[in-house]
Amino acid sequence: MRDTVMDIRAESPVAADPLLEARGLRFAAGGQTLIHGIDVAVEPGKRTLVMGANGSGKSLLLRLLHGLLTPSAGEVLWRGYAPERAARRAQAMVFQRPVMLRRSVLANLNFALKVHGLAGRARADRANEALEMARLTDLASHPARVLSGGEQQRLAVARALVCEPDLLFLDEPTSSLDPASTQMIEDLVNAAHKRGVTIVMVTHDMGQARRMGDEVIFLHAGRVAERGPLDQVLGAPRSEAARAWTQGRLYTPASL
Amino acid sequence: MFSFGDIMAEALGLILTWDRDLSEIVLLSLRVTLTAVAIACLIGLPLGAIVGAFRFPGRGVATVLLNALMGLPPVVVGLFVYLMLSNAGPLGILGLLYTPSAMIIAQTILVTPIVAALTKQVVEDLHGEYAEQFASFGLTARERVAALLWDARYSLLTVALAGFGRAVAEVGAVLIVGGNINHVTRVMTTTIALETSKGNLELALALGVLLLGLAVIVNAGVMALRASAVRAAYA
Numbered sequence: 306m307r308d309t310v311m312d313i314r315a316e317s318p319v320a321a322d323p324l325l326e327a328r329g330l331r332f333a334a335g336g337q338t339l340i341h342g343i344d345v346a347v348e349p350g351k352r353t354l355v356m357g358a359n360g361s362g363k364s365l366l367l368r369l370l371h372g373l374l375t376p377s378a379g380e381v382l383w384r385g386y387a388p389e390r391a392a393r394r395a396q397a398m399v400f401q402r403p404v405m406l407r408r409s410v411l412a413n414l415n416f417a418l419k420v421h422g423l424a425g426r427a428r429a430d431r432a433n434e435a436l437e438m439a440r441l442t443d444l445a446s447h448p449a450r451v452l453s454g455g456e457q458q459r460l461a462v463a464r465a466l467v468c469e470p471d472l473l474f475l476d477e478p479t480s481s482l483d484p485a486s487t488q489m490i491e492d493l494v495n496a497a498h499k500r501g502v503t504i505v506m507v508t509h510d511m512g513q514a515r516r517m518g519d520e521v522i523f524l525h526a527g528r529v530a531e532r533g534p535l536d537q538v539l540g541a542p543r544s545e546a547a548r549a550w551t552q553g554r555l556y557t558p559a560s561l
Numbered sequence: 562m563f564s565f566g567d568i569m570a571e572a573l574g575l576i577l578t579w580d581r582d583l584s585e586i587v588l589l590s591l592r593v594t595l596t597a598v599a600i601a602c603l604i605g606l607p608l609g610a611i612v613g614a615f616r617f618p619g620r621g622v623a624t625v626l627l628n629a630l631m632g633l634p635p636v637v638v639g640l641f642v643y644l645m646l647s648n649a650g651p652l653g654i655l656g657l658l659y660t661p662s663a664m665i666i667a668q669t670i671l672v673t674p675i676v677a678a679l680t681k682q683v684v685e686d687l688h689g690e691y692a693e694q695f696a697s698f699g700l701t702a703r704e705r706v707a708a709l710l711w712d713a714r715y716s717l718l719t720v721a722l723a724g725f726g727r728a729v730a731e732v733g734a735v736l737i738v739g740g741n742i743n744h745v746t747r748v749m750t751t752t753i754a755l756e757t758s759k760g761n762l763e764l765a766l767a768l769g770v771l772l773l774g775l776a777v778i779v780n781a782g783v784m785a786l787r788a789s790a791v792r793a794a795y796a
Contacts, residue, residue: 373693390699393699397697400694404694406691406694407712407794407795407796408795420698420699448793448795
């Protein structure tokens with residue numbers, strides 16, 4: 306079988322000092338290799354989208370980059386060094402299904418702030434700002450778990466941003482939301498980006514990709530099929546996997 | 562021949578007049594049991610949370626041990642504590658044998674594995690839901706345990722209740738280490754056993770009624786609290 310998976314890493318410009326960098330990242334589980342030696346660099350201030358079909362390894366890659374999973378081989382570097390505790394706390398992640406603590410909306414925000422060492426007036430001010438930003442002020446005393454799906458995801462984004470991370474990971478944060486809720490999440494993320502937060506987001510949604518992306522890492526079968534500026538990867542894809550994806554064609558290794 | 566109706570009437574009379582001996586026994590029972598449950602919770606809650614939330618070598622053995630110790634025979638615990646606290650024992654110098662403190666120690670040993678094993682189960686389930694988010698927060702082990710215990714607090718009330726039930730109904734261990742001494746170590750269960758054997762059934766029945774009433778009240782209180790937590794989506 307001809308290997309048409311295009312790796313254009315050598316052609317892609319690599320930032321001189323990436324915020325986050327993965328080198329030779331490999332992950333295996335249950336006797337199967339799911340991520341095959343991926344090299345990626347996340348540039349500061351950019352919005353990088355991770356795209357690809359189901360099972361291509363997008364969520365796995367995000368978890369490996371954020372340090373939630375330990376790679377079988379390779380390494381992840383934060384500002385050029387092996388990440389330590391401080392690095393983890395300079396990053397935040399929003400999951401596809403928001404994890405709400407069994408506390409009020411405000412207590413969810415306060416928990417994140419407390420973990421980051423904020424107390425007293427500073428904590429209260431920051432929590433109130435986050436409530437306003439996420440339009441959840443009226444729900445501050447409500448238990449987080451009774452909020453609607455859209456409200457929970459807004460709270461999850463607000464909780465991730467309240468500690469002012471340098472890098473925000475989002476794993477398909479709007480996949481189960483209606484357009485209005487999606488818009489609010491995108492507004493929150495874009496506002497954070499304007500404040501200088503680097504974004505790495507998994508999405509399936511081409512429209513969202515066009516609204517939210519600067520760079521695209523396109524994965525296929527656990528490999529980087531293509532990587533580059535959004536317009537290039539979605540407008541004139543060079544790999545067969547990305548081309549099939551953008552044209553709405555089914556693409557499996559058997560179809561090569 | 563005794564008449565059950567007469568004895569019940571006398572027993573109720575003892576309760577309603579709040580007989581001095583009766584009140585002394587009930588209050589000592591509550592003091593010993595609540596202290597033992599509180600100490601067992603202080604030890605068992607974090608212990609169970611650690612076993613439930615973390616992977617470490619020997620975790621399987623710890624789980625089996627905790628589960629096995631839930632069924633500790635009270636008389637064996639009583640004998641063990643007796644040997645420790647008797648004059649010839651390593652802790653004999655403390656002079657605790659036949660005191661409420663000895664009874665608290667014995668009940669704590671009985672209740673701690675129950676609290677720890679049930680906590681482990683509750684926390685393990687909750688941690689399955691929270692694990693990735695906690696990892697993303699970069700929590701320390703201590704922060705993780707504290708957050709899990711706090712968020713599981715309403716479920717853990719039921720755990721404490723199970724410990725209370727075990728302690729308040731226990732006879733064998735407190736009888737051995739307490740000695741059932743009048744006005745010193747006599748609690749509800751040991752008094753019921755003693756007074757029944759002496760044929761003083763009114764006091765025994767009055768204590769039995771109070772013991773049941775206490776169990777019902779505590780259960781109802783905890784269940785109501787938990788139900789309100791479930792309604793508010795905190796449980």
